[in-house]
Amino acid sequence: MPPTHSIGTPVREIETPALIVDLDVMEENLALMAKRLEGTGVSLRAHAKTHKSPWLASKQVALGAVGVCCQKVSEAEVMVEGGIENVLVSSEVTAVPKLRRLAALARHANLMVVVDHPQGVAMLAESVTAAGAEIGVLVDVDVGQGRCGVAPGEAAVELARRVEAARGLELRGIQAYQGKAQHVDGFAERRGVYADAVARMRETVDAFEAAGLPLEIRSGGGTGSWRWDAESGVLNELQAGSYLFMDSHYRSIGGEDSDVYDDFQPSLFVLTTVVSAPGPGHVVMDAGHKALSSDSGLAPCLELEGAVHARASDEHGVLELSPASRRPEIGETLLFQPSHCDPTINLYDVYHGVRGGMEKGVLEAVIPVAARGCVW
Amino acid sequence: MPPTHSIGTPVREIETPALIVDLDVMEENLALMAKRLEGTGVSLRAHAKTHKSPWLASKQVALGAVGVCCQKVSEAEVMVEGGIENVLVSSEVTAVPKLRRLAALARHANLMVVVDHPQGVAMLAESVTAAGAEIGVLVDVDVGQGRCGVAPGEAAVELARRVEAARGLELRGIQAYQGKAQHVDGFAERRGVYADAVARMRETVDAFEAAGLPLEIRSGGGTGSWRWDAESGVLNELQAGSYLFMDSHYRSIGGEDSDVYDDFQPSLFVLTTVVSAPGPGHVVMDAGHKALSSDSGLAPCLELEGAVHARASDEHGVLELSPASRRPEIGETLLFQPSHCDPTINLYDVYHGVRGGMEKGVLEAVIPVAARGCVW
Numbered sequence: 001m002p003p004t005h006s007i008g009t010p011v012r013e014i015e016t017p018a019l020i021v022d023l024d025v026m027e028e029n030l031a032l033m034a035k036r037l038e039g040t041g042v043s044l045r046a047h048a049k050t051h052k053s054p055w056l057a058s059k060q061v062a063l064g065a066v067g068v069c070c071q072k073v074s075e076a077e078v079m080v081e082g083g084i085e086n087v088l089v090s091s092e093v094t095a096v097p098k099l100r101r102l103a104a105l106a107r108h109a110n111l112m113v114v115v116d117h118p119q120g121v122a123m124l125a126e127s128v129t130a131a132g133a134e135i136g137v138l139v140d141v142d143v144g145q146g147r148c149g150v151a152p153g154e155a156a157v158e159l160a161r162r163v164e165a166a167r168g169l170e171l172r173g174i175q176a177y178q179g180k181a182q183h184v185d186g187f188a189e190r191r192g193v194y195a196d197a198v199a200r201m202r203e204t205v206d207a208f209e210a211a212g213l214p215l216e217i218r219s220g221g222g223t224g225s226w227r228w229d230a231e232s233g234v235l236n237e238l239q240a241g242s243y244l245f246m247d248s249h250y251r252s253i254g255g256e257d258s259d260v261y262d263d264f265q266p267s268l269f270v271l272t273t274v275v276s277a278p279g280p281g282h283v284v285m286d287a288g289h290k291a292l293s294s295d296s297g298l299a300p301c302l303e304l305e306g307a308v309h310a311r312a313s314d315e316h317g318v319l320e321l322s323p324a325s326r327r328p329e330i331g332e333t334l335l336f337q338p339s340h341c342d343p344t345i346n347l348y349d350v351y352h353g354v355r356g357g358m359e360k361g362v363l364e365a366v367i368p369v370a371a372r373g374c375v376w
Numbered sequence: 377m378p379p380t381h382s383i384g385t386p387v388r389e390i391e392t393p394a395l396i397v398d399l400d401v402m403e404e405n406l407a408l409m410a411k412r413l414e415g416t417g418v419s420l421r422a423h424a425k426t427h428k429s430p431w432l433a434s435k436q437v438a439l440g441a442v443g444v445c446c447q448k449v450s451e452a453e454v455m456v457e458g459g460i461e462n463v464l465v466s467s468e469v470t471a472v473p474k475l476r477r478l479a480a481l482a483r484h485a486n487l488m489v490v491v492d493h494p495q496g497v498a499m500l501a502e503s504v505t506a507a508g509a510e511i512g513v514l515v516d517v518d519v520g521q522g523r524c525g526v527a528p529g530e531a532a533v534e535l536a537r538r539v540e541a542a543r544g545l546e547l548r549g550i551q552a553y554q555g556k557a558q559h560v561d562g563f564a565e566r567r568g569v570y571a572d573a574v575a576r577m578r579e580t581v582d583a584f585e586a587a588g589l590p591l592e593i594r595s596g597g598g599t600g601s602w603r604w605d606a607e608s609g610v611l612n613e614l615q616a617g618s619y620l621f622m623d624s625h626y627r628s629i630g631g632e633d634s635d636v637y638d639d640f641q642p643s644l645f646v647l648t649t650v651v652s653a654p655g656p657g658h659v660v661m662d663a664g665h666k667a668l669s670s671d672s673g674l675a676p677c678l679e680l681e682g683a684v685h686a687r688a689s690d691e692h693g694v695l696e697l698s699p700a701s702r703r704p705e706i707g708e709t710l711l712f713q714p715s716h717c718d719p720t721i722n723l724y725d726v727y728h729g730v731r732g733g734m735e736k737g738v739l740e741a742v743i744p745v746a747a748r749g750c751v752w
Contacts, residue, residue, distance in 0.1 A: 002749075015473050015474065016471065017751050017752060049691065071690070071691040072691065091651060091662070091691060092652050092706075093651070094649060094650065094652075116654060117706055119707070123707070146658075146694075147660055148652035148660050148692070149652070275468040275469070275524065276468050276470075276523070276524035276525070277493070278493075278524060284523055286751075289669065289716075289718075290749075294670075295670050295688070312671070313523070313555065314425060314447070314718045315447040316524070330495050331471055331472075331499070340665075342690045343690055346666045346723070347722070347723075347749065347751070373666075373724065373748075375393050375662075375667045375723070376379060376392060
């Protein structure tokens with residue numbers, strides 16, 4: 001386990017690399033999302049894949065979220081154990097041992113899962129009835145991502161009928177997540193991709209209604225599309241996760257009136273230490289691939305103007321300095337913004353929750369990343 | 377913690393995603409390295425950053441390794457706690473709390489650390505003397521990587537003199553690691569880069585000898601250069617880690633008589649499950665960025681000839697099928713070879729050690745990745 005720090009430790013004295021949450025900013029993001037969804041008819045189903053923390057999930061629920069979604073059965077287990085009672089497993093579950101765990105968990109929570117194939121429906125029904133349980137089911141519809149999901153419209157209706165006919169399964173609606181639309185650069189371009197997705201959702205909703213199928217829940221969307229999710233008239237649950245923390249990728253994709261996406265402010269950081277400064281042109285810090293995910297590019301340094309995070313290896317990052325950059329001392333701390341919050345958080349056992357900012361702030365809470373590593 | 381499986385569980389029934397070690401192949405790699413180093417005058421100082429397991433380190437020591445090296449103080453703590461007595465911290469340590477931990481640990485093990493700056497020497501000496509401890513020191517020399525390390529030759533000698541003069545520090549030699557040379561594609565090209573590094577090592581060794589400085593240990597090299605490390609006449613410790621497992625990156629860089637690097641065989645895999653097969657062209661499996669690191673590219677699938685691991689998101693991977701590819705069933709397991717073993721291992725809490733191969737083999741050992749997440 002990571003080093004223990006006393007509550008009240010100054011932020012720059014936390015041992016590095018460390019995952020730091022600015023609690024003031026995070027709470028603003030929490031409150032802003034809750035406020036913006038008021039009166040829209042859309043509820044937040046916060047995506048716990050991002051934070052992996054029942055403690056943070058409970059804050060979302062306290063501000064009005066209906067519950068959470070999880071990508072993995074193991075994440076759902078951690079959320080239920082942590083007191084979250086309404087959980088959607090937003091990925092297909094197709095292995096018998098996992099289905100058994102899901103069925104067992106359904107006896108202890110208001111649990112739902114998605115399906116996209118008749119075989120998946122049959123396997124789920126078998127496990128659930130064997131456990132003497134019941135589970136809610138959403139039909140997962142591919143509205144343009146091209147990953148999982150059944151085709152919109154009649155194909156979705158056909159699968160829904162199988163769910164309705166299966167013992168132990170309660171058809172509750174659809175999941176319609178367009179992951180690609182979350183990350184399109186530029187507000188107008190993103191809205192175009194999103195409009196396509198909404199058309200497919202609408203087609204499916206109409207087909208469900210024409211078939212007289214239950215459609216209590218229409219779950220989807222995310223941080224990159226939340227304004228349109230709320231205005232879509234189709235979704236009634238928003239699966240946003242990253243809004244809590246933001247990351248340099250989300251921040252960089254253009255918003256309506258600016259060249260960054262600024263609905264929410266960055267609240268998540270990785271604190272590092274300079275371990276080597278061998279020449280005039282670069283310094284080396286103590287965070288590499290094992291401390292900052294690089295699948296969305298190398299994390300930007302928030303200090304040292306003109307310095308570029310040029311290379312990373314497993315335990316080191318190299319910052320190339322410009323002639324104008326201040327040259328940091330050996331042992332000095334440097335703050336980075338994760339380029340992609342979800343896989344970066346998954347590298348850490350705890351968040352260090354800091355109150356009062358990244359310069360003068362102090363440690364207020366050590367928050368376990370309770371579902372870290374829960375990939376199964 | 378991950379699901380518990382009984383010893384004897386068939387490999388394909390282990391819950392996915394799971395990190396699997398083929399124990400037969402791993403033991404061949406272990407034995408082969410030990411055999412090849414016999415009589416060369418070069419000892420293995422196995423890099424524990426790769427496996428993060430005292431259990432695996434103890435196997436290396438049993439076969440002749442002098443000890444291990446670690447990139448982080450926290451890794452060294454785990455190794456010492458696990459009974460490994462000879463540990464080199466192969467990265468500079470420049471933060472006071474870490475230096476205190478290092479000094480405390482030095483009272484319980486044969487511990488060494490590298491330095492590359494006078495300020496680092498002074499900070500280390502202060503912490504070590506305050507703890508009433510002693511620690512071995514290697515001067516870290518930049519032999520071409522351009523990351524950490526002092527310049528070869530006289531600059532290294534000057535720093536070594538400071539180490540010699542400092543209380544609590546015992547100068548034991550140099551570290552000369554050329555990380556870039558490990559990964560040059562093509563045997564001849566790699567040997568060229570390596571020859572440059574050897575020249576800088578030689579310059580430093582000559583300068584140390586001329587200055588009458590102790591040079592008991594000359595540590596460096598790795599899996600990508602081990603044959604030349606052993607023949608260099610300069611190094612007497614080899615810091616190889618990946619040889620135990622190999623990965624698709626190391627395997628792909630050309631060897632002398634083949635188009636892959638085939639000194640060691642792949643023994644590390646990630647087992648996944650097909651969760652969705654929505655159309656004819658692709659299937660989706662349950663391992664994304666949180667289960668397979670992508671810093672060296674997406675991990676290749678070892679089954680389904682003609683299928684390409686085309687995209688990954690946090691919890692999913694998309695395999696594009698060729699017209700000739702067999703189409704896997706929903707729920708079927710698929711085996712992947714990590715593209716980069718170190719950061720992939722760091723995502724998991726345990727290895728599942730399997731005897732008898734990846735088809736018919738059974739679980740023999742659940743091996744903790746004891747230093748997983750030890751980045752601080």
